[in-house]
Amino acid sequence: MKSNVLRTAQDGLRCLSRRPITHNSKIVCQSYRSFISTPTCKERKWTTPLAKQLTEAINTTGPIPLASYMRMCLTSDTGGYYTGAIEEGRDQFGRKGDFITSPEISQIFGELVGIWFVAEWLSQGRPKQGVELIEVGPGRGTLMDDMLRTMRNFKDMASSIATVYMVEASAELRTAQKNLLCGEDAVMTESKIGWHSTSKYSGLPVVWTDSIKAIPQDPSKTPFIVAHEFFDALPIHAFQVVEVAPTQQSQTTNSDSSTQSSDSSATSTTPTRQWREMVVSPTPRGTTHADLGTPKSEQHEPVPEFQLTLSPSVTRHAQYVPESSPRYRALKSMPGALIEVCPDASLYASDFASRIGGSSAHSHLNAKPRPSGAALILDYGPADTIPTNSLRGIRRHRRVSPFADPGLVDLSADVDFGAVAEAATRASGGVECHGPVDQAFFLEAMGIRQRAEMLARSLGSAGAGVEDKKKELERSWKRLVDRGPGGMGKVYKVLAILPENGGRRRPVGFGGDVSAQ
Known part of the structure; x- marks a missing residue:
């Protein structure tokens, strides 16, 4: 997962801002090309070593895909968020870190996930x-x-x-x-x-x-x-539909691409729609929060060192990634439509599916006599729509700009559960998908309330701090199933990949029960 900066700058995947992109082509092109006049690394002080390295890569290759930026920020050898050591003693997790995850909130979460796999083991013949x-x-x-x-x-x-x-x-x-x-x-x-x-x-x-x-x-x-909470950290590509005038179509096609899409025909006499990729470049000196459209909640920070812009030409990624699924292609008829696509998520989903159900593409290489196993994916994202404008930065439990302090900020984006399920069923005819369902539905079906009551009884009724422990236990499990606005029980979803059985059995936590073979 680690990669060289220049290689990553050329072939990485995807990312996205939380704000719509201005459609004025003059503003877009000027912003895109502004990296040319960005001060050299010697003239500018950078917040992290990775910020300097990213700028050097961009000055060499031009603005990079959002995915390349996101991948470098998270897994670079030069101070990546998960692979570097910029801040001594830094702990990303827990109350003293940048964020807290469900297993850290309550032991019941991991216990119920374990029980779910026990139930699958029973249902698959022990x-x-x-x-x-x-x-x-x-x-x-x-x-x-x-x-x-x-x-x-x-x-x-x-x-x-x-x-x-x-x-x-x-x-x-x-x-x-x-x-x-x-x-x-x-x-x-x-x-x-x-x-x-x-x-x-x-x-x-x-x-x-x-x-x-x-x-x-x-x-x-x-x-x-x-x-x-694994898929949300995978790099994403982001694309926007733009309308291109006939006189511009021959000029906007990427000149180093071996093929040209039909939308880029130089002989076209009518406006056409194209997918354009979001790219990242250094923020020029003098740029203000207002210029970047920074939310007020983040304007206490310095102006981010990098900015998101729209490529003025059709990149290689833009030619094939948004065309990889009918779900994406259907949105091309909508001017200004934005989508986020995560090829890495599809690769992982395909791997899971081939391990469980055998591979459809290479059945002779990975022939399973009988599909077996299960995959449980728990993460946040919409249940039935394609994510858009969802890239976020988190530091010390606060939302911050994803384009500031690279390597010190956790980056994540909503998971496209529909794309995960599509990739899994395409990779193997031996699997089927269930969900996504809300985390609250899943945990309540698995018995989170009953388990919490059992733990509360085990604490006894007397003793120093018993009542405080019981209150903390109740607060923790209820936080996991909170269905309020932004609550974990509603925002987080659960998806299962199981051996194909014609839909005859729904798994526990998804409306079904254990049915031992």
């Missing part, structure tokens, strides 16, 4: 061996720790687990996960696949990889995959 637990983007390891602690209460299920895989690019987070899952004194060894240690729960082998592709796809295995 396989006695070959179960793989895979988590992508495990954070500090809290979710997997709660899952393993819960699963050990189901001895047959626990004994069927062969390996726990943790897909993590950050060396610092791998260490934190090892300390939690295996113990601080546990040894971590390295191999061609990744890093290995032994879980404190029943001595299970734990393997860390920096890519899911490093995990072998064995058709005999039963993979149980969880992705919590």
